[in-house]
Amino acid sequence: MKRNLHFALTLVAGAFATGSLSVNAQNLENHAGHSHAAHGSSAVATAEQPVQGPHGGSLRQTGGVQLETVVSQGGIQLFVYDRAGTPVAIEQGRGAASLRVEGNAKRYRYDLLPDGKGGLSSAVNLSAIAGRQIEIDVQLVGVPSTSGQAVVFKEVATVPASETQLAAAAIARQKICLVSGKPLGSMGDPIGVDINGQTVYVCCAGCVNAVKSNPAKYAAGRPEITVASATAADAALVAKQATCPVMDEPLGSMGQPVKVTIGDKPIFLCCKGCVKKIKAEPAKYLAMVYGDSAPAEESTTAGKHATASVPAQGEQVREGVFKVSPADAPYIAAQKQCPVMDEPLDAMGGPFKVNAAGKAIYICCPGCAKKIAADPAKYLAILKSQGVEAPALR
Template sequence: MKMRNLLAATAVATTTLSFSPLASAQMSHADHDHGAMQHAQSSHDHTAMTESPETSVGPHGGTVQMVGSRRIETVLVPKGIMFMILNSKGEPIAPPDVEGTVSLRVGNNPKLHTYQMRILKNQAVGVAVDLSKVTDQALHMDVEITNIAAKPVSFHSMSKVIGSSTGAGLSDEELIALQGVCPISGKPLGSMGQPPKVMVNGKSLFVCCGGCSGKVEASPDQYFTKFYSAEGEEVRPGVFKSTLADAAAIAAQKTCPVMDEKLGGMGVPLKVNVKGKAVYICCAGCAKKLAAEPDKYLQKLSQSGVTPPAM
């Protein structure tokens, strides 16, 4: 049975925050009256928020910060926000009656939106919210969690909502092929066995061995930014090797417009500049056909609901 939407859609300037069930965590009590949860908006001037404390990468791919003596991990998933109070093993712990509120604003927009949070099955405290409309923007959150101590636990958290660059929809094998080499050793991925995966905010980065994982986790921004913004080598005029920066576009296009083959089925897809648009093909042999009839294949993509990104 599908869970009901928790809250009504809310406009944030030109951005909409719409509510639906959390993708990876169901509510722990099926008899909760979700419809009774209130959504309050404030149009008052926003008071400047203090900077977030020092954070680290958490065991669930989020950011961990110390709040007093507690380690709390903020995790953003496609359909919601979760806060996990971690024990010494990195596992979320919470009493069954824990709840709270989160007041958030998007980017530099001063408008605050306050939501009620409840305990989830995975022992996180969370709220269901569709983040797809506020991707690649900073989310500022003032959080208060109750029923875990004599007094409410309050803190500020800031996370950037990762957008289409995550490469969602591609398998690990396809992402490994796009990445190619270990960011630490430079060795080909797979040369030392199955590459371990490091996850940060929904993105995957692979290393050649377990010894390299810790180095990526210690400086994730350095390595993730490098590999998710890298341009591929130009193998011939207007034709480029694809990289992790192309992962989301490849996942969206799915098939080669020339051969109708699944992208990645014949090796790493190639990216072709077609009238300023990035079109992906299954092999080098398709580049000539694409160049000869660009409008034909752009129209074919359009008819299948694909809008190629700008080069």
């Protein structure tokens, strides 16, 4: 008896990747007209720790054969070898896989069919869950050297991230330029600089030479932070800032203000006790003090640094809704929640970007764009009340 099984796989995920994931599974045909597993005859994989196989996947032994599972952003492949490691032809084999994403109770099932490359494959776009762990229950039939038994095993793997996704995640973690202290992305796409095999990021080409001329200074992947007492030369900046961002106390209320310089951006504090907070979360306090604006002492330096902004458009998902780029990473990290649904930005396949009166607002799904378009000021105000200043679009 043949049964045609049609499945649609839709996975929602996010860390630094975008877009929706879907696949229409092909027909799954029970081997020899019935399921061997139903009769209790199956070769079940052992729980031994898998090792790497010839194709870079995890290799395990069961039922007299060795099975290699390869997980990539393009789908899942299964290869079979005999005990000596010789590839086994499986043109007549078939399989079914049940996939669960870490943190999601729902399972998604699809087919594994001969791919003409010596394996059984299912072509499914897994890029939306790059970096996420998945659990796969696999059942194979028609595999030689298993005495007609169905092969059943479980695989746990992590969907590998692309170079672009890894870079976006690193930018989101670093948040600010090591040299200037400005948000990464505020001067265009961040630029990676190699320091002894480690990539650090700066806001613009002008900062690259600073890193290359003194790599040891920036090898820690954090901007240089210096602490000193404010002087008479800082009086105008102290007056403009007015309050300590840590304690929300007037500057000068606890003695001479303390000047903390992050990269080349100064922040003034009410006392030395606040320095530890600034060092722990420099990006947070830079955003509190400066928002999208350049510090006053830099504003007269033409072309040195511009107002924080991101590209207005990228790949369009639907009218007025765009995929994000690495330049958006620090602002996504700062916003965190969708102002329409109050959900994490990666909860529904996002984040995506929309134009709200010339500012970028990040949303969890394309459906939220309509509400922001109807009343952009409302959602910009919601973000501002949460301490988030939306970057300008350029």
